Amino acid sequence: MAYFDAASGAPLHPVARQALVASLDEGWADPARLYREGRRARMLLDAAREAAAELVGCRVDELTFTSSGTRAVHSGIAGALAGRRRVGRHLIVSSVEHSSVLHSADAHEADGGTVTRVAVSRTGAVAVDSYEGVLRPGTALACLQSANHEVGTAQPVAEVAAVCRAAGVPLLVDAAQSLGWGPVEGDWSLLTASAHKWGGPSGVGLLVVRKGVRFAPRGPADERESGRAPGFENLPAIVSAVASLRAVRAEAAQEAARLRELTRRIRARVPEAVPDVEVVGDPERRLPGIVTFSCLYVDGETLLHELDRAGFSVSSGSSCTSSTLTPSHVLRAMGVLSEGNVRVSLPPGTAEDDVERFLSVLPGVVAGVREKLGAPVPAAAVVRPDEVVVDSLGKRCPIPVIELAKVIGDVPVGGTVRVLSDDEAARLDIPAWCDMRGQEFVGEEPADHGAAYVVRRTA
């Protein structure tokens, strides 16, 4: 068994477990109380906050513990927007942020605010001048992740923080994926993180608000955690979260180098061993443990199941693996193939042997899935002089692309294939296939059901 989904949640670090169990006895009382159990709880909480602040690189009174990373993001964005409401109601986010950021942006829009979603390159990175270009007098807040959770691409946070600072706009950095590896560089204003991403327990997030940032907590008042995180402090989990952050940081430099070598191996060898694969994300500026690739003519859910059977736990941004049947917004924003998508995110301590076994198993698994899917007869292929129409209505990713691939050879160079599809993933995957295959994507046309995707054979 190999668990390769650390970006969703890491197994509890041994130090986290030890600290959690130890503080169950010392840290259950209310730190606001005056008696000895309360004073002991208060001391644990103060010590944890001090250690966390040092690891983040902030003042003790700037850091609050929230009940999750998602809560930290929701509260951080809402509080910063409310604090700067007089300045304006314009919010900037990148288009590849975590859903908690994008949902906060949606809520802000629904509440009458305006949102700019900054595009990313094909590697998933924002350009600094994209942020600079959309900052304006009414901008209340900008948000940027330190690194992407699906493809691992690191963002130019320090540079974006600098242009925001110059414009007098606070930058909130979602550091969920990177805080275990090191502090976030640059002159940011707010920061959020989640303990269970670095091997800490569930139930603990961090929200840091730099002194001088206008911040107005939303929702009912509460006296705990500077009014920024209502509810009884989850002290054993907080102690455990901070202890494990310190522990992973101590191992970070060495472990980062080791995982970086392992993911480099995957990046290099998957395309050699598996035909028709696109490795996505920045090859250099990236997190140590995340590597993501997409396999043409494969559906993500079957691939995940087959890898699970082979003993590998990975995740996927393919449409068929999401409850909404839409592909990952990150892959969509990058404009890369989403079908047969696999994200491998290695937890610290991943054995080299497990990675080697994954590399040896993957080609057979992909080939097996393709074989199962590879034989379907196009439902209705009407041949015209220079055009083939493929009716893929009602069929899901990756079938439309498979059917396109099977008939492209039936038209002469210069001829077109028209794929009728009502699958949302086709909008992304057919242009991506054309890119990979050197065919021309002519465009999308409205149709009775779904859309018609027109591809010209150029090769």
Added chain:
Amino acid sequence: MAYFDAASGAPLHPVARQALVASLDEGWADPARLYREGRRARMLLDAAREAAAELVGCRVDELTFTSSGTRAVHSGIAGALAGRRRVGRHLIVSSVEHSSVLHSADAHEADGGTVTRVAVSRTGAVAVDSYEGVLRPGTALACLQSANHEVGTAQPVAEVAAVCRAAGVPLLVDAAQSLGWGPVEGDWSLLTASAHKWGGPSGVGLLVVRKGVRFAPRGPADERESGRAPGFENLPAIVSAVASLRAVRAEAAQEAARLRELTRRIRARVPEAVPDVEVVGDPERRLPGIVTFSCLYVDGETLLHELDRAGFSVSSGSSCTSSTLTPSHVLRAMGVLSEGNVRVSLPPGTAEDDVERFLSVLPGVVAGVREKLGAPVPAAAVVRPDEVVVDSLGKRCPIPVIELAKVIGDVPVGGTVRVLSDDEAARLDIPAWCDMRGQEFVGEEPADHGAAYVVRRTA
């Protein structure tokens, strides 16, 4: 050492600890994932929800796990108010609810809604017809605790639920203090609770929303927990919370009878052993483990410290023990003495010997505090024919009452004492002292600083 503050938070139940530690290994993964660690987490979550629903007495799909009891209250009230916004924006709460409810009500008012705060009797209970009388066509929601957290008085929840149901208004019951003792009776619509009040871990609350109740979650969207509790599920804590609820329920009937006898003992013997004590809260309709009393001429903070030194951890609703220097809103709403207030809340398993030791130590501790405070000379006492003016400006509870008591004998029967005080607690404590002493409280008059409290000597 005896910990007598279970109403703030109970030490972890052994079953909770066992379940927490066991599920750290099984329950760390994302229950939304398809691989085996995710499926195992999903099974644990589903089983916990099923068990919790059975213990609450609701359907599985009506129950969500939140990150704390406070969050459950905030989300429950906000969601119910938003869901019934078309009906109206009137909210009913009792004046002795937990601060999370009252803060939600304040936030609703700040947002333009209207709030009725229902008064309570001197025992802390609401009258059913008080709720009935304020229900109106625009009432969106009513809230009532199952039992009070400071004085232990049980509320007539089933009866209030019936009048609300008849008016078509949902009732939200804050069951934080009682759920460990048994399910909440009656036809309520929403229910909230907090695991660490019943010996479960911090970081877990329950929010139950009955089918058919209009409910619109607030804040950014999130796909977890029916959209009612954003963020990664804290699965080990959830499993532990439910396991301990089941365990405390199994022991509830027997333990309730035992604690009820111990608190009855305290209710009876404290007024015998300590002069000038008022025991507050309903003597019969009450929680098994909570008993509250107030001691004249004593300041709460010193009393707490002395009890702590003697090995007893209790809490207090006195003004001097709160960060805002105002007395507990519960004692204020009941109109009872708040000075020298002590809440004893016994955790399940409390040893009889500890209670006996408390009863034997308390009289000496109170006498010691009174002795330390008992000798102050009134700052300026100007004698007039029939009136004594006591200038207690700048002095805190219990000094104004002590000074009043020291001079009341200096005026003839029919004469008055005028106490000048700028201490918020005096507004409550001087009338309460008059009640206890059979003197007449004439009223409060404006003064240059603070207020003048006029007392006529009748005995």
